[in-house]
Amino acid sequence: MVEVLDYDLVIIGSGLAGLRAAIEAAKTGQGKLRIAIIAKNQLMRAHSISAEGGSAAVLYEEEGDSFDLHAYDTIKGSDYLADQDVIEFFVRQCPVDIMELEHWGLPWARREDGRIAQRAFGGHSFNRATYASDRTGFFEVHALYDTLLKYGNVDKFHEQFAVDFLIDNNRFRGVVAIDIATGEIRIFKAKAGIIATGGLGRLYGYTTYSHLVTGDGLAIALRRGLEMKDLEFVQFHPTGLVPSGILITEGVRGDGGILKNAQGERFMERYAPKKKDLAPRDIVSRSIMTEILNGKGFKGPNGLDYVLLDFSPIGAEKIKEKLSQVREIGIHYVGIDPVESPLPIRPAAHYTMGGINVNVLGNTGVDGLWAAGEAACVSTHGANRLGANSTSECVVFGKVAGGEAAKWLLKNNNGVSLLEGDRKHAESIVAEVNNQNGDNDPYEIKRRLWDIMDKDAYVFRNEAGLTDGLKAVRELKKMSKSIIIKERGNVYNQNLIAAFEMRNVVELAEVVITGALERKESRGSHFRTDYPNRDDVNYLKHTIARREGDKILISYLPVKLTKWKPEPRVY
Numbered sequence: 155m156v157e158v159l160d161y162d163l164v165i166i167g168s169g170l171a172g173l174r175a176a177i178e179a180a181k182t183g184q185g186k187l188r189i190a191i192i193a194k195n196q197l198m199r200a201h202s203i204s205a206e207g208g209s210a211a212v213l214y215e216e217e218g219d220s221f222d223l224h225a226y227d228t229i230k231g232s233d234y235l236a237d238q239d240v241i242e243f244f245v246r247q248c249p250v251d252i253m254e255l256e257h258w259g260l261p262w263a264r265r266e267d268g269r270i271a272q273r274a275f276g277g278h279s280f281n282r283a284t285y286a287s288d289r290t291g292f293f294e295v296h297a298l299y300d301t302l303l304k305y306g307n308v309d310k311f312h313e314q315f316a317v318d319f320l321i322d323n324n325r326f327r328g329v330v331a332i333d334i335a336t337g338e339i340r341i342f343k344a345k346a347g348i349i350a351t352g353g354l355g356r357l358y359g360y361t362t363y364s365h366l367v368t369g370d371g372l373a374i375a376l377r378r379g380l381e382m383k384d385l386e387f388v389q390f391h392p393t394g395l396v397p398s399g400i401l402i403t404e405g406v407r408g409d410g411g412i413l414k415n416a417q418g419e420r421f422m423e424r425y426a427p428k429k430k431d432l433a434p435r436d437i438v439s440r441s442i443m444t445e446i447l448n449g450k451g452f453k454g455p456n457g458l459d460y461v462l463l464d465f466s467p468i469g470a471e472k473i474k475e476k477l478s479q480v481r482e483i484g485i486h487y488v489g490i491d492p493v494e495s496p497l498p499i500r501p502a503a504h505y506t507m508g509g510i511n512v513n514v515l516g517n518t519g520v521d522g523l524w525a526a527g528e529a530a531c532v533s534t535h536g537a538n539r540l541g542a543n544s545t546s547e548c549v550v551f552g553k554v555a556g557g558e559a560a561k562w563l564l565k566n567n568n569g570v571s572l573l574e575g576d577r578k579h580a581e582s583i584v585a586e587v588n589n590q591n592g593d594n595d596p597y598e599i600k601r602r603l604w605d606i607m608d609k610d611a612y613v614f615r616n617e618a619g620l621t622d623g624l625k626a627v628r629e630l631k632k633m634s635k636s637i638i639i640k641e642r643g644n645v646y647n648q649n650l651i652a653a654f655e656m657r658n659v660v661e662l663a664e665v666v667i668t669g670a671l672e673r674k675e676s677r678g679s680h681f682r683t684d685y686p687n688r689d690d691v692n693y694l695k696h697t698i699a700r701r702e703g704d705k706i707l708i709s710y711l712p713v714k715l716t717k718w719k720p721e722p723r724v725y
């Protein structure tokens with residue numbers, strides 16, 4: 155049995171981007187649109203709640219910050235791969251949307267005089283990370299969810315696992331999902347959709363991402379012929395806690411924390427003489443790995459050698475007030491109170507700069523289908539994202555996508571019909587994964603993928619490693635078509651969901667590595683030891699990946715430059 159639910163708009167994902175899109179669509183639709191927001195977990199448990207350090211916005215021009223400065227920092231941080239027209243819009247919109255969150259009850263940290271406080275973040279030349287202790291994402295999700303409750307025409311569906319989008323003749327018609335609690339298949343028939351399913355972090359084993367983030371929306375889009383942009387650019391955050399990978403926010407270094415190698419040296423002075431520990435993440439991550447590879451790190455478990463993050467310059471009082479969550483993480487996960495001793499850290503997979511190719515209005519090129527947040531690539535971050543720019547991007551472009559979808563619906567309110575065969579198609583999509591007769595364990599395939607990605611597609615890459623990695627991923631892709639799902643029940647069948655997620659991460663890994671192999675230069679987070687320089691003559695362009703049959707086809711798009719010419723990145 156396939157249940158069909160009928161909506162004008164379905165939003166897939168309830169993180170910052172999905173929630174912000176839902177509010178804007180409801181507002182713009184003025185009660186005339188029926189909207190559904192669905193998520194594979196509880197709506198309030200989206201990965202966005204783990205955002206720690208802050209959201210970037212120019213709030214204090216009178217103190218020296220400016221839109222041009224935020225734009226320049228972001229563009230230089232992106233290693234000139236961000237689209238500059240997008241950035242010019244983005245930086246102007248950030249303060250508007252941050253103040254909107256303030257009005258919706260977000261308890262931003264305050265200065266002594268009661269005005270909103272901001273902290274320093276890597277690569278920004280002004281303290282512009284607006285924060286709420288070190289739980290910024292948690293408070294942002296709550297403020298947005300509370301605001302969404304004001305709108306009566308938005309139905310909220312928890313624990314719905316999207317497995318396919320219905321798209322025919324370049325027209326979106328709905329989403330196929332599994333209701334995880336019952337195992338029933340549902341079609342959310344809708345005239346328009348917004349993909350806000352987050353990034354693809356769980357391609358990696360050593361990562362700051364939660365296990366939820368398996369790139370599902372991207373993988374479905376890839377299968378449905380949509381374009382992926384710049385997927386080879388995966389950000390490695392310098393300070394993942396060893397051995398779990400849990401994030402220790404950049405806010406620690408923003409507030410004065412410093413990195414030290416096994417010889418007690420503050421090594422960042424050698425790599426980024428001006429910005430030091432607050433250089434952009436790609437540079438700090440490479441510096442840490444260089445220290446470790448040169449034997450100046452500490453031996454860690456399972457090859458996770460590390461350096462130290464020293465909190466002592468911050469002082470106990472400030473640590474307890476501004477960094478209480480990371481302090482708890484240190485105490486609970488490694489038995490170290492950072493007030494007393496430094497934490498062991500090394501770079502961990504953290505953010506997906508690429509995503510579904512969208513224009514500045516979030517449109518995917520498919521009629522009626524938008525994407526926003528980490529799932530989308532509107533080209534705000536280029537080859538390397540600056541910290542605090544993502545949560546801002548989610549609210550800025552979530553709002554844009556929600557407003558655009560609603561305006562489009564008000565003009566194009568002709569229905570989409572369920573086609574003959576849609577129900578059968580929905581059943582076959584689930585059966586394709588559920589009814590295999592193989593003996594490969596999906597969890598084991600995912601574990602092997604993690605080993606490959608952590609080794610061959612990490613901070614330093616080269617032709618030989620990427621070629622080996624691609625071969626191994628393709629082998630896993632074959633294995634993923636011959637699996638065994640041990641749990642056969644319908645109610646909360648996590649084995650079935652894990653099998654879908656495994657297929658998604660394996661298929662996306664092939665795109666990441668293919669793009670990385672083709673990009674024979676070093677730019678931002680993508681560093682090739684065999685091509686160590688940026689090559690603007692041949693590679694100042696976006697990678698576009700598309701799937702045709704079983705093949706990944708790569709092409710390129712020009713980068714949009716407005717007034718900032720590419721220059722060497724010195725910090």
Ligand SMILES: Cc1cc2nc3c(=O)[nH]c(=O)nc-3n(C[C@H](O)[C@H](O)[C@H](O)COP(=O)(O)OP(=O)(O)OC[C@H]3O[C@@H](n4cnc5c(N)ncnc54)[C@H](O)[C@@H]3O)c2cc1C
Pocket residue numbers: 166167168169170171172192193194195197199200201202203204205206207208209210290291314315316317350351352353362363364366367370371401504505526527528529541542543544545546548
């Ligand atoms: C630990 C950590 C800390 C961070 N701190 C900061 C910070 O301080 N500042 C900053 O700017 N950025 C930060 N980031 C990045 C930022 O938090 C994320 O980029 C951002 O929150 C992503 O939001 P999103 O709405 O795009 O996706 P998410 O929050 O990941 O939400 C995705 C949604 O899609 C749903 N979904 C996914 N797949 C499916 C499916 N198959 N079916 C149905 N639903 C699905 C999920 O259930 C979820 O609701 C941090 C990232 C990490 C990992």
